[in-house]
Amino acid sequence: MESIPIEREKRQAEVDRARAAHEARVAVQRAAEVAQRETEVAIKQADADLQKLEGRLNTVKNNAEYQATLLQMESLRRERGSYEERGLELLDDIETAKTVAVESAALLEEKEQEFREFCAEGEAFVAEKRGELDALTEQLRAAMADVDVNVRELYERIFEARGGMGVVAVEGNTCTGCYTSVPPNLLVKVQAGSAVIQCDACQRILYLPGSD
């Protein structure tokens, strides 16, 4: 059960990585879209400037000014051409970025779906274990109700004092709670099974495996 939070963290990290990768690709697409719109604005501006210069051609006073205006228009047209080229490149970039963003979106969706399923399974597992634990606790409570009150109190005292282990088996004449050997006279009493017998060393209640 301890491994569920660790596994969950690992899977959450995978989802986060997929999301970051997707967001980075979307950011590339957006940046290309912004740059492409800027080229459109620049082209419109160049068209407006060219129109103004064309109008000026009709009002120039001399040939030198006429030639200068033509040169200005020529350089503006070249500039407009390079904006157009850049704009087309950016349209290609946007298409590529869209394609990879669709892939990363699908991967993100897949990871998110896996994570949701994992969480649902984990919750079901925890609920099942909690149910089993509740049933066992109820069984223990019922069993303890049948036990003599003095023995129950003794058991609970030892349970508290000895780290949750109040009753231990004797194996090969040894108390498996503290690993000291059980003296023969005590062992006989444990074998008889007619009274509650405690280990001399650790005070835990002793029983022989295979006997009730």
Ligand SMILES: [Zn+2]
């Ligand atoms: Zn002992």
